[in-house]
Amino acid sequence: MEITGLTWGLTIALIVGLLAFDYFAHVRKAHTPTIREAAVWSGVYIGIALLFGLVFFAFGDTQHAVEYYTGYILEKALSVDNLFVFLVIMASFRVPRDYQQKVLLFGITFALISRTVFILLGAAVISVWSDVFYLFGIVLLIVAGNQLKGELAGDSAEDEADNVMVRLAKRFLPASDSFDGDRLFTVENGKKVMTPMLLVMVAIGATDILFAFDSIPAIFGVTQEAYIVFTATAFSLMGLRQLYFLIDGLLDRLVYLSYGLSAILAFIGVKLILHALHENNLSFINDGQNVSVVEIPTVLSLIVVVGILVLTVLVSLASPKGQALRTLQNAEKFSHRFTQLDPQAPLEERRAAAERMDTWTAKAxxxxxxxxxxLLDHKDRYSQIIRTAHETRLSDPDSADPRGVSEAIVRQAGPRV
Incomplete structure (x- = not known):
């Protein structure tokens, strides 16, 4: 398949059109997407990405098709990990749920812009200095090692919310402590000041730049064709916002995702170094001659990346930590739903909600x-959400068996912290 200027133009127009549609059709009015809305649009964007890869097959370009799908899966996995950090940042700024998708879409847009710049720079460097693959490979191995080290040490991603860009913004620009809808600026005491909405976008934008340092070298380890790198990266980012609301809660349960991504980055790092050795020009390595090493084919890369991701997900969900997190999350989820029931809701609906809450609380x-x-975010034995729900339950004489578990929860939780 010949990649011409027209091909680039049409592809960029498609990406920009999809982004514009997201802005005008989905986030103009602040709201939390329903599961159905998130599922439909996640399916649409993933479907578009998969169909795009078939274009290469239609032109008989099997090699680029395999490279595209490998790069897409790799970038999608890295994007999901990045999305988790975005959520940590939003939680630290206490972004209201209805405004989260606007913040996510900004993060996706900024990521697309920053990575496009890195792709163009990377392609330009590769064209004049092929030995840059040594550097790319070493960077990925260092990133993989640091990520693994951070997981083993239990480091938190919350520091991303207080990066240097946010500190500079707070220092030199007046900022409000409270949100004003989804506005970036508001007026306090007659002065125009930033809102936390702008600060969280600054935090996410600065974090996006850091993400590009591992994302772009990784996909250049799959293909050196800039067009494939761009399209795989762009389509992996599209629909990420809807995907979050679809798998809301599941992200937390992928407790070993970082380990899997570390393994993938290390694998791609080794692949890059082998490729660099195969096309070596450095005088201090084999007298500047190519080194006869086995290169890892793209098809094998695809199998390894998919295999590691599948194994990571299965181990995460089946592990004691993953199952414990699922149980505690469900106890909180169904407890929260119980407290949100309309007091005039039918008796059977209240009893069913109470039974689900009791079931998961007992498991917890x-x-x-x-x-x-x-895993619990609170110092006391049970989270405030569960405690509040069971205190509400004690005052509801119509719910099935209103005592029992509820009295035990309140008694064992002790005084409020």
Whole structure:
């Protein structure tokens, strides 16, 4: 398949059109997408990405098709990991739920812009200095090692919310402590000041630039064709906002995702170094001659990337930590739903909600204490959400068996912290 200027132009127009549609059709009015809305649009964007890869097959370009799908899966996995950091940042700024998708879309747009710049720079450097693959490979190995080291040390991503860009913005520009809808600026005491909405976007924008340092070298390890790198990266970012609301809660349960991504980055790093050795021009390595090494084919890369991701997801969901997190999350989720019930809701609906809450709360009580201590966000034994729900339950004489578990929860939780 010949990649011409027209091909680039039509592709960029498609990407910009999809972004514009997202801005005008989905986030103009602040709201939290329903599961159905998120599922439909996630399917649409993933479908577009998969169909795009078939274009290469239609032109008989099997090699680029395999490279595209490998790059897409790799970038999608890295994007999901980045999305988790975005959510940590939003939680640290306490972004209201209805405004989160606007922040996510900004993050996706900025990521697309920053990565496009890095792709063009990377392609330009590769064209004049092929040995840059040594550098790319070393960078990925360092990133993989640091990510693994951070996971083993239990480092938190919350520091991303207080990066240097945010500190500079707070220092030199007046900022409000409270949101004013989804506005970036507001007026306080007659002065125009930033809102936390702008600060969280600054934090995400600065973090996006850091993400590009591992994302772009990784996909250049799959293909050196700039067009494939761009399209795989762009389509992996499109629909990421809807995907978050679709798998809301599942992200937290992928407790070993970082380990899997570390393995993938290390694998791609080794692949890049092998490729660099195969096309070596450095005088201090084999006298500037090519080194006869085995290169890793793209098809094998695809199999390894998919295999590691599948294994990571399965191990995460089946692990004691993953199951404990699922149980505690469901206890909080169904407890919250119970407190949000309309007081005039039918008796059967209130009883059904109470039973679901009791079921998951009872399971939460069986979770090993070490996981409760590690996974619960509160100092007391039970989260405030669960405590509030069961206190509400005690005052509801119509719910099925209103005592029992509820009294035990309130008694064991002790006084409010």
């Amino acid at each position: 009580e069986q979770v090993d204490q070490k996981w409760r201590d590690k």
